[in-house]
Amino acid sequence: MQVSQMAAGLSGSEIIRIGNQVSEQVRQGANICNLTIGDFDPAIFPIPAELNAGIQQAYQQGHTNYPPAAGISELRQAISEFLKTRQGLEYGPNDILIAGGSRPLIYATYRALVDPGDRVIFPLPSWNNNHYCHLTGAMPVAVDTLPENNFMPTAADLAPYLADATLLALCSPLNPTGTVFTKEGLEEICDLVLAENKRRSTHEKPLYILYDQIYWLLTFGNTKHYDPVSLRPELRDYVVYIDGTSKCFAATGVRVGYSFGPTAIIEKMKSILGHVGAWAPKAEQVATAHFLTETAAVDAFINGMKTKLQDSLVAFLRA
Template sequence: MNTTDLSAFLPDDHHAAMEAAVTPVAAAMRGSMILKIAGEVRALAAKGQAVANFTVGDFRPAQFRVPSELSSGIQRKLKDGHTNYPPADGVPELKAAVARLVRRNWGVEVSADWVCVGSGARPPIYSAWRLFVEPGDRTVSFLPMWNTGYYAHLNGSIHEFVLTKAENDFFPTVEQVREAIRGARLVILNSPLNPTGTMIDPEVLRGIAQALVDENKGRERPCMMIFDQVYWAITAGGRPHSNPCALVPEATPYVVHIDAISKWMCATGLRVGWAILPPYLQVKMKALIGHMGAWAPRPEQLAAAELVDNPEALQAWFVTLNEQVSSRLNALYSGIAALREEGLPVDAIAPQGGIYLSFRVNLIGQGFDTNESIRRWLLDEAGVAVVPFQAFDMPGESGWFRMSIGAVGLDDIHGAVERLGAALRRL
């Protein structure tokens, strides 16, 4: 058969052709800094250099497997022929199981018609933005935080990034939130927090939820909140996760909860997530997700439903997962703390929740001018790959970085700390 090389028909100037073809919104979209760094890590590893990859917010299957009940359940559902389209907002079994999970965990009463399932957490998050935000509306998030800048850009909102402080575990104060949401259409909150590995104090969350209620008194168009809790089950030392509607039930009309099996089942590639929101809003999110075709695969939904609806098996899995995560985070934090006690210019915040550690290298003004120069030095001289907080919209050269333990084992961590110490001592 003769074949035609279609690339011969493309214009010579690809950039000009792209700008002529796509919308201004698409043309202005930035690529992911995290993916760029991941490419550098792969290149060094291909050359045989020892690199501890603390960059990815993912689980390397060689380190973290999904629950056996989930993998066997998916295989069983495939064998049973569950390969057709699911309902646009999720199979009834999963929606009911999620509603029961919410009641068990936080003592708030919701039913299956509050649940809208999507292919991971991102489609429900994007759908929530589309539900509530028009171009020119004001939206608010608190830095550092994952990906809100991209969603604001896609929706054409006037977005306000509010800076937080390390002494507050990188969460906003109640006063900051109360001030920021005046006249805003959407506010985003995430706990446990990506990228910092910290958890919001329950009393602070209570105050924030009450501030949301107060702001909406007398407003024609309410300020809504996206509360992203995809890491809720991964906590240090059994620290409890707090839910805004459990603390302040009056906030319920204004809160969209986001959750997924991606993190607390180590199932990032299986793409099952959901939003929990009032039924009169759920029907509109269902329509959005349906038209995007962003539903989760039927076998994965059904298998996830069985495990979510089995409290004993789910709790046993959480114990195993938290042991795996905590052993890595504690080893990493202890190693950095030992270097700090030695007088080396590093620091970290003790792990609280999620799979991340906030890591600081205090070298700005000591031969280094930017976080990027420190990041590159860490990679080249210590084989330690990290992500600067600028990847999460945080401005300034503060020396703060995210470290993720999803792709590393204890040997990787010990080796990384040893190389880091040696590199710092050479300065």
């Protein structure tokens, strides 16, 4: 069958392939702790009861029509407040875009910023940036990291590649290692990006950062999450954040992701995803908007998640 070059060259998800191989071995009786796909068994990790009830109620109330392209305003408002209180970040509802999980938002970030042939830098190991590069015709620049740096990139690792790049795709806490940037480590990278953008003329596209922090609410113990704009507010015009409810609320099948960043970029991402039609279902949006404002329920749920995750980690290490 003749298909586009892009479609012909697509490769499947590596992690799903490995996940299937592991599932097959488990089926044959092997005793394996499957850490491949970042999904949750709903029998052990159900979504928050309040969210579950809210979704059912929203369907009963008839929230079954198209949501607005950017996401319902109540949810963008709730996320704006959530970001302010939980992360100290000031993003208004117009700086926030909702989508059907965070994947479409990563795609939209690439689409809004990267032209075919543009260089996208991402550290290895990395989650799916190779595929987003392929989908958008970007030139991938994969940069190796070291175990002694917790598999996180350092400024020195990235510096040689920044001069002619359009996008630096970072993730912390990192899939697949669960490791995070240190404050100093991320600050040094932020300073490099600021210096690079000072060097570029106003006619050139700046160097942008895609910052995927989808796991950040699950950090526990002494681990602290850092993000570029909190550390260097001057970076605000250059950073698009990827975030969402899939992991922190064990809600991978509920499909409510969000992104925030410079208003003009978010506006373009909204137009791109509007054509794709990758909205989060409206009833889920209504319920999530309500749930995010229930601070005590959110805290209780996230604390419970962390305890269960820590318990499984300890059980795994003892096994």
